[in-house]
Amino acid sequence: MYKRVLLKLSGEALAGNNGFGIDEEVLFNYASEVKSLVKSGVEVCMVIGAGNLFRGTKNATRGMDRTVADSVGMLATVMNALTFSEALKSEGVDAVVMSAWSMPAVCEQFHKASALKYLKQGKVVIFSAGTGNPFCTTDSAGSLRAAEMECDALLKATQVDGVYSADPKKDKNAVRYDTITFEEVLSKGLKVMDAMAVAISLESNIPIIVFAINKKGILNEIVKGEGSFTIIKGKE
Numbered sequence: 001m002y003k004r005v006l007l008k009l010s011g012e013a014l015a016g017n018n019g020f021g022i023d024e025e026v027l028f029n030y031a032s033e034v035k036s037l038v039k040s041g042v043e044v045c046m047v048i049g050a051g052n053l054f055r056g057t058k059n060a061t062r063g064m065d066r067t068v069a070d071s072v073g074m075l076a077t078v079m080n081a082l083t084f085s086e087a088l089k090s091e092g093v094d095a096v097v098m099s100a101w102s103m104p105a106v107c108e109q110f111h112k113a114s115a116l117k118y119l120k121q122g123k124v125v126i127f128s129a130g131t132g133n134p135f136c137t138t139d140s141a142g143s144l145r146a147a148e149m150e151c152d153a154l155l156k157a158t159q160v161d162g163v164y165s166a167d168p169k170k171d172k173n174a175v176r177y178d179t180i181t182f183e184e185v186l187s188k189g190l191k192v193m194d195a196m197a198v199a200i201s202l203e204s205n206i207p208i209i210v211f212a213i214n215k216k217g218i219l220n221e222i223v224k225g226e227g228s229f230t231i232i233k234g235k236e
Helices: 009-016 024-039 057-060 067-088 114-118 138-148 184-187 195-203 218-223
Strands: 004-009 045-050 095-101 125-130 153-156 179-181 206-212 230-233
Touching: 004 009, 004 024, 004 179, 009 024, 009 067, 024 045, 024 067, 024 195, 024 218, 045 067, 045 095, 045 114, 057 179, 067 095, 067 125, 095 114, 114 125, 138 153, 138 195, 153 218, 179 184, 184 195, 206 218
Parallel strands: 004 045, 004 153, 045 125, 095 125, 153 206, 179 230
Antiparallel strands: 206 230
């Protein structure tokens, strides 16, 4: 169903049960999942958060200047991207890290034409440093890059198998949606992605697929239209 996708992975997911840093076993499990997707012929690009290393918003509430805090967070995404890239390469998958900032000593600066060329060559492109601007989340960066790369879908990896009316871990009466519109997500205030990210996907008409990342084989199921997930899309 989808020939080119952007996978949005949280930094927290890389920490596994440790809560901080990068769990090596988890890292290579996710790299293996992405490898299987690439081997099936799907073009894959990624955005990885930094919550396992640094959270700009959290530190800003403790008195740190928000612009500085967000800059540190964006640097942390580069660390995660480089680490994931090396994990992919160890799995035999060619990967390229591109940054919103100029950082020639460690990776390429983002350039749309170059990124599209890499994707068509079968390389996984990992976008880092967010949008390059403070006050923008990596979710927004994911939606932005998905639009720029003309992706068929944005795959939003979470710890639950879709979008619920409330946190299913806290509310046993939470209702799960198989399909929901962008407008409903915004009007209901559902905390799937921030409003900017949802608005960008709405504008570019790229569906967001929310799924549980820890289910083995889920990425291949999704691109075949199988498995358990929620699709967020525009009105029919």
